[in-house]
Amino acid sequence: MNYRKRILAMSLLVDTLLMWTAVHVGWRIAEGETNIPVSYQAAVFLALAGSYHFFAFKHQLYKRAWSYASTGEMTALFKTILFSVMVMTLSEFLFTGSVIGEPAIVTWLLLMVTMTGIRFSNRVIGDMELIKSSRKKKTLIVGAGSAGIITARQLLKDRQTDLTPAVFVDDDPRKHQLQMLGIPIAGSTDQLVEIVEQYHIDHIVIAIPSLSRYQLDRIYQICLETGVHTQILPRIEQLMLEKGRMPKLEDIQPEDLLAREPILLNTDEITDTLTGKTVLVTGAGGSIGSEICRQVCQFQPEKLLLLGHGENSIYTIEMELREQYGAEIDFIPVIADIQDRERMFQVMEMYKPSVVYHAAAHKHVPLMELNPHEAVKNNIIGTKNTAEAATAVGVERFVMISSDKAVKPTSVMGATKRLAEMIVQHMDTVSTTNFVAVRFGNVLGSRGSVIPLFKKQIERGGPVTVTHPDMVRYFMTIPEASRLVMQAGALAKGGEVFVLDMGRPVKIVDLAKNLIQLSGYSLQDIGISYTGMRPGEKLYEELLDADEIHEEQIHPKIYIGKASAHNVQEVYYVLREYASMDPSLLSGLLLDIAHHRVVGQEANPIAVNQ
Numbered sequence: 001m002n003y004r005k006r007i008l009a010m011s012l013l014v015d016t017l018l019m020w021t022a023v024h025v026g027w028r029i030a031e032g033e034t035n036i037p038v039s040y041q042a043a044v045f046l047a048l049a050g051s052y053h054f055f056a057f058k059h060q061l062y063k064r065a066w067s068y069a070s071t072g073e074m075t076a077l078f079k080t081i082l083f084s085v086m087v088m089t090l091s092e093f094l095f096t097g098s099v100i101g102e103p104a105i106v107t108w109l110l111l112m113v114t115m116t117g118i119r120f121s122n123r124v125i126g127d128m129e130l131i132k133s134s135r136k137k138k139t140l141i142v143g144a145g146s147a148g149i150i151t152a153r154q155l156l157k158d159r160q161t162d163l164t165p166a167v168f169v170d171d172d173p174r175k176h177q178l179q180m181l182g183i184p185i186a187g188s189t190d191q192l193v194e195i196v197e198q199y200h201i202d203h204i205v206i207a208i209p210s211l212s213r214y215q216l217d218r219i220y221q222i223c224l225e226t227g228v229h230t231q232i233l234p235r236i237e238q239l240m241l242e243k244g245r246m247p248k249l250e251d252i253q254p255e256d257l258l259a260r261e262p263i264l265l266n267t268d269e270i271t272d273t274l275t276g277k278t279v280l281v282t283g284a285g286g287s288i289g290s291e292i293c294r295q296v297c298q299f300q301p302e303k304l305l306l307l308g309h310g311e312n313s314i315y316t317i318e319m320e321l322r323e324q325y326g327a328e329i330d331f332i333p334v335i336a337d338i339q340d341r342e343r344m345f346q347v348m349e350m351y352k353p354s355v356v357y358h359a360a361a362h363k364h365v366p367l368m369e370l371n372p373h374e375a376v377k378n379n380i381i382g383t384k385n386t387a388e389a390a391t392a393v394g395v396e397r398f399v400m401i402s403s404d405k406a407v408k409p410t411s412v413m414g415a416t417k418r419l420a421e422m423i424v425q426h427m428d429t430v431s432t433t434n435f436v437a438v439r440f441g442n443v444l445g446s447r448g449s450v451i452p453l454f455k456k457q458i459e460r461g462g463p464v465t466v467t468h469p470d471m472v473r474y475f476m477t478i479p480e481a482s483r484l485v486m487q488a489g490a491l492a493k494g495g496e497v498f499v500l501d502m503g504r505p506v507k508i509v510d511l512a513k514n515l516i517q518l519s520g521y522s523l524q525d526i527g528i529s530y531t532g533m534r535p536g537e538k539l540y541e542e543l544l545d546a547d548e549i550h551e552e553q554i555h556p557k558i559y560i561g562k563a564s565a566h567n568v569q570e571v572y573y574v575l576r577e578y579a580s581m582d583p584s585l586l587s588g589l590l591l592d593i594a595h596h597r598v599v600g601q602e603a604n605p606i607a608v609n610q
Contacts, residue, residue, distance in 0.1 A: 012053070015115065019049050022110040023088075023103075047091035048107070052084035077119065081111045136164040137202035140195065140228075142219060144170040144185050147233055148207040152181050167199045189219050196226040204230040205249060224517050269490035271299055273355060273397065280305040280353040282338055282386060283360030285313025288401060288440075291482040292357050293317055297325055299486075305351055307334040308360065338382035341389075348389040356390050357485055358383060358400045361417070365405065368413040369535040372586045376578045379416035384423050384575070391431040399489040400424045402437040402497070408595070411535075415590035419571045421497060426568040428495040436492040439499045440481050441473060450508065454515045462526030464512045467533050472505040499559045567593050 023045045059076040085108040092104075139155065141148045152165040168185040169192055170176070175185045186195045195201070204223050206216070216232075223230040231249040279296055283289035284306035290313075296304060304321070308314045318333045325331075332351065336343045338360050361379050362368055368375040383400060390398045402421050405414030421437045428435035457464045476484075488498040509528065516526045533539075570593045578586055 014118070015052065015056070016049055018111065018114050018118075019052060020045055022107045022114070023048060025106070025110060044088055044092055048084055048088040051087035052080060055080040055083045073119070074116070077116060078112070081108060081115065085111070137162055138166040138200055139163045139203045139205055140192070140199065140201045141165055141168050141183075142170075142189060142192070142204065142206045142223075143208035144168040144172070144175050144180055145208065147209055149180055151205060151207045151233055152183055156181065163203055163205075166201060167195060169195055189222055192219075192222050193225050196228055201226070201228055204228050205233060206230065207233040209233060220514075224514070227522055230517075267299075270486050273490045274299040274301050274486070277301050277354040278303040278305070278351055279355045279357070280307060280334075280347075280351065281357045281359060282307045283358075283401075284308050285310050285317055286359060287478055288481055288485075289357070289359035290317045291478045292359060292485055293321060295479070295482045295486055296357075297321060297329055301329060303330040303332060303351065303353075305332045305334050305347070305353060307336055307338075307347065309335065309337040311335055338386050339377050341385040344385045344389040345392060348393045348395070352393050353390075354396045355489060356386065356395050356398045357489065358386050358398065359485075360386075361401065361420075363403070363413060365411045365413045366534045368416070369411060369587070370583075372412045372583050372590065373578060373581075375412050375416045376574065376586070376590070379413070380419050380423065380571070381575060383420040387424055387427045387435065391427060391433050395433045397489050397492055398424070398427075398433050398435045399485055399492065400435070400437045401485065402439045404439055404441050406439060406594075409591060412587050412590055415587075415594040418594040419574070419590065422568050422571055425495050425497075434492045434494040436488055436494070436496045436498060438485050438488045439497060440484070441476055441505075450511065451515065454512055455519070458516060458519050458521065458526055462516075462521075463529040464516060464526055465529050465531050466509050466512050467531055468539060469507075469509050469530060471508045471533070471539050473508060475506050475511075496560050567596055 059080050061076060061080060085104055088107070089104045141151055148168060148170070152168075155161055155163050155165050165181075165183050168175075168180060168183055169187055169189055170185055171188045173188070176187055178185050186199070196204070204226070206219060206223075208215075211219070220230060233249065274296060279301045281289050281292050281296070281304070284293055285308040289308070293304060293306060306314050306318055306321075314333045314335060318331055321329070321331055334347055336347055338344060338358075360382060362375050387398060387400075400420065403414065403417045405411060406418035406421055407414075409415040409418055424435045424437050427433070454464050484498070488496075491498070512528055513523060516523060516528075574586075574589060574593065581589070
């Protein structure tokens with residue numbers, strides 16, 4: 001006999017003994033008689049026991065986990081005992097022709113006390129163990145709605161977790177001073193700091209899956225004041241799928257705190273652009289390029305060309321996409337350098353793509369300050385090679401990834417991206433291909449961005465290095481950036497510069513503070529060190545220059561600009577002469593052209609015509 005059957009047999013035996021005792025004691029208490037015929041007691045007992053076991057199996061009493069018993073289990077047990085006593089009473093009437101009510105009432109009361117007592121003892125003992133356990137962290141749950149109640153119930157049930165719910169906070173004043181599952185709702189999120197101190201809270205769980213990023217950021221900033229580790233509940237669907245198991249609470253990520261909702265795509269326009277087409281992505285192994293590949297695959301292109309000069313990164317993204325999409329899409333890895341003009345023409349001629357997403361570029365500002373020649377070769381010449389090769393084979397759409405640093409640039413990287421924009425805009429005037437540029441702010445989590453750097457510094461024990469306390473940047477997530485690229489390609493008519501409405505800029509020092517707290521440390525533990533601004537950096541970034549802004553907003557989150565390309569002759573001069581230039585001269589020249597300071601200066605030898 002297995003364990004489950006032994007438990008069932010033991011339960012049946014105990015319940016049967018309790019019923020025999022209740023019948024016997026019931027008659028003695030109610031009637032004061034000790035000489036009741038055994039045959040009479042046996043008949044009444046058999047009626048009670050038979051009906052009880054019938055209703056017990058009907059209500060599945062022996063399949064319930066009584067360690068987690070609640071009102072549902074109590075209701076089922078109450079019905080079972082009540083119906084079985086009623087059947088016993090009816091049997092007594094049929095057997096004797098009369099009914100004595102007192103023994104039946106006493107029997108019912110005895111069964112209710114003994115059976116509920118035994119069954120709920122496990123629940124009571126378990127709850128007492130949870131309360132007494134010194135290792136449990138007192139947890140405050142933000143949100144006393146359905147998700148918060150589910151979280152509290154799961155924490156109470158899960159003996160393995162080191163969290164125990166101690167108090168709720170909720171912004172609905174009608175819930176204040178009430179209790180849920182015996183846990184008080186102590187106040188609103190504005191009172192969170194005081195409530196944490198009052199209840200000696202060790203952990204906070206934000207259990208409102210429907211929070212917008214604005215609301216989450218507001219609540220999290222209050223949580224930061226408490227110095228208590230804060231986590232967030234997974235999606236409510238995940239809770240449902242866990243089937244009684246406590247889901248893993250998630251640490252809040254920096255992108256969760258961006259005060260901006262994600263961009264929504266017009267999928268019909270993108271479907272028309274990509275489905276069944278051949279698509280080429282340059283820089284496909286990079287952070288942005290690889291995410292563009294993932295997003296493109298959702299629209300079922302016929303072929304996807306993964307172009308990059310690093311074999312390891314191209315191999316990685318190819319294997320990932322093949323594993324997910326199998327034979328649905330023809331993935332073609334292409335090892336090539338965009339600086340190799342002949343190779344780019346060869347690739348374009350061989351595969352004749354319909355859409356090109358040009359994500360390959362050098363993007364690190366300080367490195368490009370020291371290596372302006374490489375910035376020119378990759379960002380300008382590489383873009384020119386790719387664009388002219390696309391024109392030669394009649395590509396329908398060419399989308400170049402640009403940067404907010406291309407606006408009034410103060411760095412070599414920003415200047416080369418602006419000059420690359422000018423190349424693309426010029427190509428649109430001499431080609432049947434629709435050429436557009438898309439400007440991004442900083443991308444969270446991309447290789448070389450501040451988030452990975454800050455995480456490494458925190459892992460080493462700090463300090464986190466920030467260049468300037470007043471430095472601000474626009475931020476977006478990698479998926480958002482990639483979606484914007486795809487939407488821009490679908491909306492392109494030619495020559496535009498598309499810009500995402502990226503919300504409010506974020507202070508870098510605030511981002512550093514948030515990340516320290518998100519990692520479970522205090523500012524005193526890690527510390528922040530100011531290193532001073534690096535060459536080429538500026539305190540704030542812009543997305544469009546004043547003369548580039550169009551009032552028209554062609555998408556709820558996308559603006560359109562018409563940056564001028566009238567300095568393109570000076571750009572071509574740079575491409576002819578850059579190799580022989582001194583690095584400092586080249587850097588200054590790039591910035592002059594980007595700022596339109598060269599045009600019309602006849603005395604300047606670089607203002608030449610081509």
